[in-house]
Amino acid sequence: xxxxxxxxxxxxxxxxxxxxxxxxxxxxxxxxxxxxxxxxxxxxxxxxxxxxxxxxxxxxxxxxxxxxxxxxxxxxxxxxxxxxxxxxxxxxxxxxxxxxxxxxxxxxxxxxxxxxxxxxxxxxxxxxxxxxx
Numbered sequence: 525x526x527x528x529x530x531x532x533x534x535x536x537x538x539x540x541x542x543x544x545x546x547x548x549x550x551x552x553x554x555x556x557x558x559x560x561x562x563x564x565x566x567x568x569x570x571x572x573x574x575x576x577x578x579x580x581x582x583x584x585x586x587x588x589x590x591x592x593x594x595x596x597x598x599x600x601x602x603x604x605x606x607x608x609x610x611x612x613x614x615x616x617x618x619x620x621x622x623x624x625x626x627x628x629x630x631x632x633x634x635x636x637x638x639x640x641x642x643x644x645x646x647x648x649x650x651x652x653x654x655x656x657x
Contacts, residue, residue, distance in 0.1 A: 525560040525561075525562060525615065527562050527563075527564060547559075547580070551574065551579050551580050552579075555574060555576070556574065557573070557574045557595070558571065558572070558573055558574070558593060558595075559571075559572040559574070559580055560572075560600065560615075562602075562615055564612060564613050564614070565612070565613070566613070567602050567604065567612070567613030568602075569585075569591070569600075569601070569602050569615070570582060571583040571585075571591040571593075571600065585601070586599070588601065588622070589601055589602065590618060597619075597620060598617045598618065598619060598620070598625070599617065599618040599619075599620075599622070600615065600616075600617060600618075601615075601616060601618060602614070602615065602616070603615075603616040603624070607627065607629075
C-alpha cells in the first residue's frame with residue numbers, strides 16, 4: 525500500500541531507466557500482486573491487480589465502495605472518522621460478512637464498556653465485582 529507522496533507522478537511513474545519509477549518497479553521488478561494507492565486527504569483509493577501478461581489492471585469497488593482482497597479474505601475500503609486526534613479518511617478492513625474490523629484501541633474500549641456493564645449488573649444483583657477472585 526502506498527500513501528501518495530509529494531513527489532509529482534512518483535506513484536505512477538513507469539520510467540524503466542535507473543532509478544526506475546515506482547509503478548515500473550512494483551509491476552515489472554517486484555511483481556507485487558496488488559498495488560493499493562491511497563490519498564488520505566481526499567479519501568480516494570485505487571486498487572490494481574497484477575495480470576502478468578498485461579500489467580496492473582484497475583479494480584472496481586463493490587456497491588459499498590470496498591475492494592475484495594482475495595488472498596487475505598478481507599475487504600479494503602475508506603472509512604471517515606477520528607483516530608489519534610485526527611479526523612479524516614482512513615484505510616480500514618472489513619470481513620467477508622461486511623463487519624468492520626476494529627483497531628486495537630477500539631477493541632480495548634469495547635471490552636472496557638462490556639466489563640463496566642457486567643460490573644453494574646453484578647451490583648444490581650447484590651454482588652460486589654471487586655470481591656470476585
